[in-house]
Amino acid sequence: MKNKYMPTAISLYLNYFVHGMGVIILAQNMVALSKQWNTNTGGVAIVISSLGIGRLIPLLISGILSDKFGRKPFVILGASTYLLFFAGVLLSPSITIAYIFGILAGMANSFLDSGTYPALMEMFPDSKGTANVIIKAFVSGGQFILPLLISMIVSLNLWYGWSFILCIAILILNLLFMVTVGKFPKIVNEQNESSDKQDSLVQKNxxxxxxxxxxxxxxxxxxxxxxxxxxxxxxxxxxxxxxxxxxxxxxxxxxxxxxxxxxxxxxxxxxxxxxxxxxxxxxxxxxxxxxxxxxxxxxxxxxxxxxxxxxxxxxxxxxxxxxxxxxxxxxxxxxxxxxxxxxxxxxxxxxxxxxxxxxxxxxxxxxxxxxxxxxxxxxxxxxxxxxxxxxxxxxxxx
Incomplete structure (x- = not known):
């Protein structure tokens, strides 16, 4: 807990808590969304498939750019793109438009991965494996909580969109923290070290x-x-x-x-x-x-x-x-x-x-x-x- 990057790390993990919800939120709201988009559950399944396509599109190039420009921009870009997905699905009148926002969700996942995994390894160099594996716990936590939340929404006869609103609220708060307070380690080749120490760091890395x-x-x-x-x-x-x-x-x-x-x-x-x-x-x-x-x-x-x-x-x-x-x-x-x-x-x-x-x-x-x-x-x-x-x-x- 003495690690100065711990608050930022918690913020990174919260993004994956929301991501866990995002992965299953369309399937969990399939009936309501099929009515909104004037389609059947098969149509919603088509939109769900768009997440995989979106994830594949930018993944490799975003990883390369993360090494060049740093981790923070891609974490912010990922969370922002996820915001567009959750809001866009609520406003989509058809599966065609929803499909586009589904692609954005997949891209958001790629942006988050490109910034988060390297950042956590740099924040916790002595426990990189543990830092990365904890991501899985937060994803599973989101996937565990969302069905319970939706069951409560259904039992209370509330609007299905409240599950999306919760995700949006968490992301907005997380983004505000990340932009204003979040601290990330500098990549080795960006550090302002003396030339001897810099050579040592480069050799080590x-x-x-x-x-x-x-x-x-x-x-x-x-x-x-x-x-x-x-x-x-x-x-x-x-x-x-x-x-x-x-x-x-x-x-x-x-x-x-x-x-x-x-x-x-x-x-x-x-x-x-x-x-x-x-x-x-x-x-x-x-x-x-x-x-x-x-x-x-x-x-x-x-x-x-x-x-x-x-x-x-x-x-x-x-x-x-x-x-x-x-x-x-x-x-x-x-x-x-x-x-x-x-x-x-x-x-x-x-x-x-x-x-x-x-x-x-x-x-x-x-x-x-x-x-x-x-x-x-x-x-x-x-x-x-x-x-x-x-x-x-x-x-x-x-």
Whole structure:
């Protein structure tokens, strides 16, 4: 708490609390929005898909520009763009206009990522992994709170837009703080140090990894780690219902176990990080656990096994392993934190587009979809092993 950047860090986390709400707010208000836009729930689903497109458009270039111009402008730009999304959806008379604002929401997410992840790593250089993983807790918190809020709004017969207004209010207050008070560390090449000290800093922060070897490994890991938990989040309930022969309520409860696991992982990771457990150790351990858990569900699809392993998969695959992967990547490329953030999450965004295409072709056999995820998780573990070997070669002991 003595860190002078702590107030700014809390503000950064609050942006992701709102982002957590923003990711699901259209789906949670699907009936009301379909009436407003004179369409059906399928039309609203089309608008929801625009968030993924918007996220992919600026991600890589915004990361590069974040390294050049600093983190704060992109955090402010992300929060401002999210404001346009929440206000625009409320005012949109059709799905065409709403689709445009949905694209803005995806772009806002990219802008926030490009500024926030590098900023947190620079604010907390001795606990970068923990700082980044906590983002996941705030996203999950927003996704947990919003359904409860909307249930209350519905039960009180209030206007659906109050959920959007809450997000707008938090963002406005957060923006005012960020613009007037928020403090960010200077990027190394912007520091006004003496020439000797500056040379030392540059040497200390030079890129140590190979762009082609390590860069390729991490880009592939970004794709695979996103694909692993994205596939689970989309098909877990159906797998429980059709393959494990669970009832409707029990199969939907699997998602709850999965979400609880992801939140628990954040706190476990933070606690272990204080005991000097390194990010690279988390990376290979969590990736192995997720592979074993998915394989166990595939081989023994019973109600009990699925319930337990849903928690385990949420813990190991959705509890911040992507953030840990990015943190490890930043140690290989410390002078390009914004650029690598953009590249890493671009790979994840591509996974979000392509995985539904692959699984859609296998939708007639859910067991095959799960086997596909097992293979992806195995590939993730192989990549984690290769990254660990490269880490040991460059940095020595793990």
């Amino acid at each position: 030079k890129n140590l990894g190979s762009l082609w070897i390590d860069g390729t490994l991490f880009i592939l890991y970004g794709y695979v780690s996103q694909a692993t938990f994205y596939l689970v989040s989309q098909w877990l309930s159906q797998f429980g219902s059709e393959v494990a022969q669970m009832g409707n309520t029990s199969s939907h409860a699997l998602i709850s176990y999965y979400s609880i696991g992801s939140i628990v992982c954040v706190f476990v990771t933070a606690a272990l990080a204080k005991k000097a457990v390194k990010e690279i150790q988390f990376l290979i351990t969590y990736t192995l656990i997720s592979f074993i858990a998915l394989l166990t569900m595939y081989l023994f699809p019973t109600a009990l096994i699925c319930s337990i392993m849903s928690f385990v998969v949420g813990f190991s695959a959705a509890g911040g392993v992507m953030q840990l992967g990015l943190t490890v990547m930043s140690s290989f490329f410390p002078k390009a934190k914004g650029t690598i953030t953009g590249a890493f999450y671009t790979a994840g965004s591509i996974a979000s587009f392509t995985i539904p295409l692959f699984t859609g072709m296998m939708s007639s056999n859910l067991a095959n979809i799960w086997l596909f995820d097992v293979i992806i998780a195995l590939l993730g573990f192989v990549l984690a092993v290769l990254i660990t070997l490269r880490y040991r070669k460059i940095f020595g002991k793990i």
